[in-house]
Amino acid sequence: MSDEIAAVGWDAIDQALAQVYGEQEPKHYGTLIPYSLGGQDPLDGISVYKSETSIPHWHFVTYGFSELYEKEFENKDYSGYGFELTFRLVRQHDEEEPPAWALNLLQNMGRYVFNSGNVFRAGDYLDANGPICLDADTQLTALAFTHDPELAEIDTPNGKMEFIQMVGISEDELEAMQTWNTLGVLQAGMKQIPSYTTDLTRTSLLQNPEVAEAVVRGMEEDGSNTGFLFVDQLAWEVEKKSWFNKPSNVVQLGAKQAAVISKLLRGRILKDKDLTLVGQQITIIFKAGPQVGYSENGQEITITLNKAAVEELSQRLIPQESQFTISSLVGVSFQILKTHIKNQEGAVVKTIG
Numbered sequence: 001m002s003d004e005i006a007a008v009g010w011d012a013i014d015q016a017l018a019q020v021y022g023e024q025e026p027k028h029y030g031t032l033i034p035y036s037l038g039g040q041d042p043l044d045g046i047s048v049y050k051s052e053t054s055i056p057h058w059h060f061v062t063y064g065f066s067e068l069y070e071k072e073f074e075n076k077d078y079s080g081y082g083f084e085l086t087f088r089l090v091r092q093h094d095e096e097e098p099p100a101w102a103l104n105l106l107q108n109m110g111r112y113v114f115n116s117g118n119v120f121r122a123g124d125y126l127d128a129n130g131p132i133c134l135d136a137d138t139q140l141t142a143l144a145f146t147h148d149p150e151l152a153e154i155d156t157p158n159g160k161m162e163f164i165q166m167v168g169i170s171e172d173e174l175e176a177m178q179t180w181n182t183l184g185v186l187q188a189g190m191k192q193i194p195s196y197t198t199d200l201t202r203t204s205l206l207q208n209p210e211v212a213e214a215v216v217r218g219m220e221e222d223g224s225n226t227g228f229l230f231v232d233q234l235a236w237e238v239e240k241k242s243w244f245n246k247p248s249n250v251v252q253l254g255a256k257q258a259a260v261i262s263k264l265l266r267g268r269i270l271k272d273k274d275l276t277l278v279g280q281q282i283t284i285i286f287k288a289g290p291q292v293g294y295s296e297n298g299q300e301i302t303i304t305l306n307k308a309a310v311e312e313l314s315q316r317l318i319p320q321e322s323q324f325t326i327s328s329l330v331g332v333s334f335q336i337l338k339t340h341i342k343n344q345e346g347a348v349v350k351t352i353g
Contacts (some may be wrong), residue, residue: 004235006069006070006157007068008068008069008070008157008158009066009067009068009069009079009080009156009158009161010044010063010068010069010157012154012156012157012161012206013061013066013068013084013154013156015154015261016151016152016163017049017061017151017152018048018153020049020105020150021051022063023051024049024050026047026048026049026061027047027048027049027097027098027104028045028046028047028108029045029046029047030044030045030058031043031044031045031161037051040204041110042064042107042110042111042114043062043063043064043065043106043107043110044063044064044068045062045063045064045139046060046061046062046064046103046106046107046250047058047060047061048061048098048103049061049083050091050145051088051195051328052136053150053195054117054194054195054197054322055090055194055195055197056090056091056093056096056199057088057089057091057195058088058091058095059086059087059088059103060086060087060090060098060102060103060106061084061086061151061163062084062085062086062106062109062110063084063118064082064084064110065080065082065084065085065110065113065161065237066079066081066082066083066084066156066158067080067084067118067156067158067159067163070131070158070277071157071158071159073158075159077159077160078157078159078161078202079156079158079159079160079161079344080159080161080345081100081113081119081160082119082156082159082160082161082162083121083161083162083163083164084161084164085109085120085163085165085166086148086151086163086164086165086166087102087106087165087198088103088195088197088198088290089102089163089195089197089198090197090198090199090200090201093112099133099138101133101134101135101136102133105132105166106166109166112126120157120164120166121145121164122145122146122147122162122164122182122183123145123146123181123182123183123225124144124145124182125143125144125169125174125177125178125182126142126143127141127142127174128141128142128143129141131311132168132198132200133200133278136200138168138200139170139171139202139203139204139262140168140169140198140200140202141168141169141170141171141174142168142169142170142171142173142174143166143167143168143169143265144166144167144169144174144182144185144186145164145165145166145167145182146164146165146167146183146186146196147162147163147164147165148163148164148165149165149195149196150195151163161202161321165196166198167186167193167196167198168198168199168200170203170205170206170274172204172206173204173205173206175184175190175191175204175259175260175263176206176215177220177226178224178226178229178260178263178264179215179222179224179226179260179263179264179267179270180215180218180219180222180225180267181218181222181224181226182225184202184214184215184218184222185205185207185215186211188205188211188214188215188218189205189208189211192205192208192211193205195205196280197335199293206240218353219263222271222284223267223268223270223271223273224263224267224268224271224273224275225266226264226268226275227268227273227274227275227276228276228278229257229261229264229275229276229277229278230262230278230279231253231257231261231277231278232254232256232257232258232280232339233252233253233254233256233279233337234249234252234253234254234277234278234279234280234282234284235251235252235279235281235282235337236249236250236251236252236284236301237249237250237252238250242270248331248332248333249273249294249331249332250323250333250334250335251301251303251332251333251335252335252337253317253334253335253336253337254336254337254338254339254352255319255320255321255336255337255338255339255352256319256351256352257337257339258317258318258319258320258336259317259318259319261275261277261317262313262314262315262317262318263314264303265286265310265313265314265317266310266314268286269286269287269288269305269310270307270310272288273288273334274287274288281299282299282300282301283299283300283301284300284301284302285300285302285303286304286305286306287302287303287304288304288305288328289304289305289306290305290306291304291306292304292305292309292328292329293329293330294329294331295331297308303329303332305329306328308328309326309328309329312325312326312327312328313329313334317334317336318336319336319339319352320336321336321337321338322335322336323335323336338351338352339352
């Protein structure tokens with residue numbers, strides 16, 4: 001292999017894995033047609049190791065989020081996006097091949113990053129809006145991201161990169177991470193998910209009273225780490241009243257995220273931290289302040305709430321279709337709209353509200 005196409009980044013990842021797995025030859029799943037040439041899979045490859053750490057499981061490691069060959073990104077400090085993804089999945093005793101759905105899931109993560117430019121860091125989460133394995137009867141419908149417990153950050157000739165592990169989580173675990181913080185919830189449930197291994201058959205960590213108490217305590221003491229929340233259904237509409245009345249502004253929210261936003265308002269505003277809701281067309285910033293009110297600046301709306309207004313609003317934000325006002329906020333009402341959850345084919349599989 002010539003110097004021009006030396007896989008220096010790839011070799012650095014292999015060296016890090018050799019320190020964990022020694023001579024074990026992984027199962028490797030390469031990509032036939034590169035993404036840059038019109039191929040379907042953005043990642044160059046995925047290696048899968050048999051691990052016995054904590055419990056028997058498959059350990060998936062991606063190749064492609066970092067720069068595997070020559071340096072192309074402008075940022076000299078980091079290789080590519082600065083990470084590769086890993087994923088640990090419970091392995092059955094008679095299982096000789098890793099499940100194809102997990103490989104597809106990792107490639108889907110590649111499509112998300114390559115198309116959006118959004119990167120994953122420890123502490124992030126992502127709602128899958130359905131089972132992470134489509135055909136499985138599982139409660140795991142979202143993903144959390146943390147540091148891989150066995151693979152530390154490495155320096156490569158193309159810059160630094162870290163191994164970010166993806167963990168399957170349930171809907172109520174996602175809500176707990178939003179209203180407290182991701183790493184705190186994962187740490188609290190470590191006994192049930194050793195090495196942050198994903199088990200499609202497990203029940204929610206919050207069924208364990210110790211974990212549930214840790215989440216409540218953490219939210220009360222720390223507030224929420226979620227300063228930004230991306231909201232699919234978010235709008236600021238001007239509702240025309242009768243001829244004699246001034247127009248009223250309406251904040252529209254989807255029922256699916258109403259309860260989470262309710263908890264976030266308490267976990268952020270009551271701790272004097274802002275909460276920013278980011279929609280496709282509008283951004284709404286909630287701030288703490290003694291004077292309740294709102295201001296408009298183009299596509300950015302700022303709503304200031306005091307403690308009493310937070311309490312009143314958070315009680316009204318429930319996953320049920322409705323429209324209401326809060327007593328101290330003049331000129332603004334809130335509307336909860338139905339949320340329709342769709343599958344990959346676009347068919348509605350669940351309606352909330």
